[in-house]
Amino acid sequence: MLSAARIEAMIHFWNQIQALMLSYRHAFHAGNPADVFKHAVLVALVRAMQEKPRGIQFVDTHAAAALYELNDAETLKNREFDAGIGRVWSSPPLHPIMDDYLALVRHFNPDGRLACYPGSPMLLRQLLRPNDRLILCELHPAEQRRLQTRFAEDGQVRVIAGDGYAALKKVLPPQGGRGLVLIDPSWELKSEADSLTAALQQALQRFAHGVYAIWYPLIEGRDIDLTVLPEKLGLNQDQWLDMRISFPPEQRLGRMRACGMAIINCPYRLRQTLAEWHSTLS
Numbered sequence: 491m492l493s494a495a496r497i498e499a500m501i502h503f504w505n506q507i508q509a510l511m512l513s514y515r516h517a518f519h520a521g522n523p524a525d526v527f528k529h530a531v532l533v534a535l536v537r538a539m540q541e542k543p544r545g546i547q548f549v550d551t552h553a554a555a556a557l558y559e560l561n562d563a564e565t566l567k568n569r570e571f572d573a574g575i576g577r578v579w580s581s582p583p584l585h586p587i588m589d590d591y592l593a594l595v596r597h598f599n600p601d602g603r604l605a606c607y608p609g610s611p612m613l614l615r616q617l618l619r620p621n622d623r624l625i626l627c628e629l630h631p632a633e634q635r636r637l638q639t640r641f642a643e644d645g646q647v648r649v650i651a652g653d654g655y656a657a658l659k660k661v662l663p664p665q666g667g668r669g670l671v672l673i674d675p676s677w678e679l680k681s682e683a684d685s686l687t688a689a690l691q692q693a694l695q696r697f698a699h700g701v702y703a704i705w706y707p708l709i710e711g712r713d714i715d716l717t718v719l720p721e722k723l724g725l726n727q728d729q730w731l732d733m734r735i736s737f738p739p740e741q742r743l744g745r746m747r748a749c750g751m752a753i754i755n756c757p758y759r760l761r762q763t764l765a766e767w768h769s770t771l772s
């Protein structure tokens with residue numbers, strides 16, 4: 491019989507192998523149009539949930555590196571941020587959802603010059619109230635080290651070095667009964683949609699009224715189709731919101747022509763605000 495410690499060690503080893511097989515590094519994409527859309531929705535979700543005082547557990551299953559300098563080799567390689575945060579950085583006031591998100595990004599660039607871009611871990615950290623908690627999961631060893639270094643002294647943040655889907659079994663349901671799970675995979679593996687579906691099935695069994703936000707790309711010739719998810723997960727229409735944004739040619743990222751955010755159990759009032767904002771987007 492294998493001991494629990496040995497099984498844990500084998501899982502860790504398998505995770506490390508898997509991570510090394512993945513070539514995706516978010517630094518090449520930080521601040522691109524997809525990030526802007528995803529992070530604006532994320533901030534709006536957090537704000538809506540925080541209208542109630544009870545503490546919330548936030549889980550970022552695919553966290554990546556937290557904060558990105560926009561003058562380093564990886565971010566400068568394709569300058570994807572030019573078409574994303576760069577395009578809206580100096581905008582006059584937009585919709586309140588965008589203005590709130592932009593104010594947060596500006597917090598990380600206090601001298602007014604766009605020098606760095608906060609990823610989802612940093613945005614979530616910035617939004618935590620004293621009674622909220624944040625769990626960050628990441629499979630890639632280099633990104634894990636970055637997260638561990640950045641949040642080593644932070645009592646409200648826990649970094650899990652491993653598979654974000656597997657981690658959900660350990661961290662759901664949250665203590666206190668309120669939680670948001672952001673699932674933002676790199677969609678490199680053909681099996682990603684199956685892993686996502688299986689993880690959500692289990693997560694919803696543990697935490698049926700949790701809020702789940704899932705980002706997905708629409709790539710020419712390889713669209714991710716999440717329209718089957720509500721049926722597979724047994725969700726009714728009120729529990730499912732799927733928002734998409736299309737990118738005009740000058741904002742296209744390779745073959746990605748659009749992306750979406752699917753939200754399970756979106757706070758009721760936010761649905762309307764998101765719909766109103768969505769109608770203002772190109």
Ligand SMILES: C[S@@+](CC[C@H](N)C(=O)[O-])C[C@H]1O[C@@H](n2cnc3c(N)ncnc32)[C@H](O)[C@@H]1O
Pocket residue numbers: 512514515516528550551552553554555556608609610611627628629630633652653654655674675676
């Ligand atoms: C799209 S990036 C995340 C970006 C980040 N959420 C943000 O918005 O700033 C996806 C990350 O997930 C990591 N990853 C891939 N598969 C994973 C898994 N099964 N569990 C945890 N992390 C994973 C990748 O190494 C990559 O850093």
